[in-house]
Amino acid sequence: MGRGHMARRNTNRRVGIADVAEKAGVSHATVSRVMNGNAAVDPGIAARVRAAAVELKYQPNPVGRSLALGKTDTIGIVVPDLANPTFQAILRGLSIAAAQDGYRVLIADSSEVTSEEAILAGEARRRCDGVVLCAPRMGDAELEELAPTLHPLVLINRTTIATNTPSLSVDYGQGIQELAQHLVTLGHRRLAFLSGPEHSASNRQRLVGLDQFRAEHPEIELQMLHGGSNFDSGHESTEAIIASGATGILAFNDLVAMGLLSGLHERGVRVPEDISVTGFDDIPFAKYTTPPLTTAAVPINELGSLAWRRMREQIQQAGETTTQAQDEFPPRVEIRKSTAAPALTPAS
Amino acid sequence: MGRGHMARRNTNRRVGIADVAEKAGVSHATVSRVMNGNAAVDPGIAARVRAAAVELKYQPNPVGRSLALGKTDTIGIVVPDLANPTFQAILRGLSIAAAQDGYRVLIADSSEVTSEEAILAGEARRRCDGVVLCAPRMGDAELEELAPTLHPLVLINRTTIATNTPSLSVDYGQGIQELAQHLVTLGHRRLAFLSGPEHSASNRQRLVGLDQFRAEHPEIELQMLHGGSNFDSGHESTEAIIASGATGILAFNDLVAMGLLSGLHERGVRVPEDISVTGFDDIPFAKYTTPPLTTAAVPINELGSLAWRRMREQIQQAGETTTQAQDEFPPRVEIRKSTAAPALTPAS
């Protein structure tokens, strides 16, 4: 009666620690102790408690635990677009690796809306023990400001000036140069780059890489065409590509390349006989296009699991602000069937 | 001093409701009231509190809120394999729809390990306000037993006997029959079905559909070949398919069909001239294979968002155990270029 005014709810409530305690004839504290194996508790009592727990099917309430322990065993990931296979693969790798250590992942999709990123990341951080920010589109200044507030943070495809947040990145500049070089080695002299999203840092890196390539190969023509990041944009660029007269096409990524492949096929342009096409990322599908796509492979699966490892390191060494690993992966050119020597008599 | 033995941590702690209360010269309760806009509070005081909140950048701790409110504003989803584009699309649709209502999603990948499903689902449920179980591989009995304990639950690709848990399903049996019919109409007389995972309910539905098809078309030869659910299994089946002598192949899903397409291409078998191939699901890539894949389109994007809608309905009408919607989607045959009339003089 005098137990409190909220006793009414006790009827249809979930079984709690108190129920187990009562059934086992001990206190809450003892139940907690045996559930967590913390302090030494008399084996007999422990057994009694465990029996009561299984009988009542007691499962500790994670929210209560989180509040008491100050951790949620959950990490958040924010991605620009969950439809992108690259991010899907990272998410998957992260999720599986985290699960192995008993962590779960909460997802947030910013749908390429730059202004949402900071908000989503903040919310995720408050709910989770850490956040991985995947290819954020926000500006450098904003990122620099946001990073410290997110602290257990790992960055993918971006870096901060302060080196105390680990980052994972792919050397897109290097990769695109190698692909260009591959085409030149085959004999191509007229190339075109089908560029990606404006705010994508990885797109900028490709452009920088291509600038360098141009400087080293002044004899090669290299056109820049505006594109996007998905099939449809690749497909839509078909006419522009044909009109460009280029024989070697560097697509922003595999998706764009696949869209283009499809468009060229429809137009009766043969790949690689008439035009060579390269992708980027080596998504699982790249191996199965017709023809199989020459691309620069980024270790898409490792990225997710390494992100988790970096996150775990930070969570464990809580507090110590040491400088963190800045991992950079070199892409590996994967030569398949979508590239070949150009026809002997080019159209020009 | 006498405030308690845990006062030490107060230094580097996050700003809490108490800090705001102190700064504004009011009590916690009042801060809570203005933050939640619940009870009426004097406009002057409210303004003061709000000012203090923004100045301190106060953001309520979600774990504390969750404990007090008994809800987490999070739902869980458990999928058999995050690498499967179908599940990725569902996840994405779910996530985006839920986000619109201020909910987040926690993911759990069972990696096709049947025995993990129940555990993952239970854990997810305890952390979240509801769970969507996506194409669970567990047996009917186990599912039936588990369902009530998960309660705000929505099932995808499975149903329970008790109709109080909403389910979303696709009529795979119907879809596969229509695809078979399509092939027959084109003139094919020798078909083969490349089947999927043993424990997949949707695979069983396809088999049932094909049994019916056989009954209605005794004159058609229909072989059953063992396969899997991803490209590689499709690719590996290439030889068996060629050996079968069938001219019309019904692949378990688009992934398998794509693997097969690639394998046939390598072997110099022309599609659709020599062999026709169909997929299932109409994943985004299906439109861009060479040749574009004839398949049965399931409304993959709607599935996720509808799942959220059904979940929301349950969360809102908390308690009332009415019977829930059992949505069934008819697949729509999408005829592309991977199917055509068989050659006039079949090999047999």
Add this chain to the structure above:
DNA sequence: ACGCTCTGAGAAAACGCTTTCTCATGATTC
């Protein structure tokens, strides 16, 4: 001017757990 209702703010309980503090019991030692 008195008593009544009403508004609104603070005190405190509650959410479900972990962990420190405290103290009783039984074992150990001289």
Add this chain to the structure above:
DNA sequence: GAATCATGAGAAAGCGTTTTCTCAGAGCGT
């Protein structure tokens, strides 16, 4: 046999909120 110590269990504080309860004071009618 008494003092010391180790062991282990219960009481209670604490995690950060929300919400009920309670009550002071303002406004109103008669």
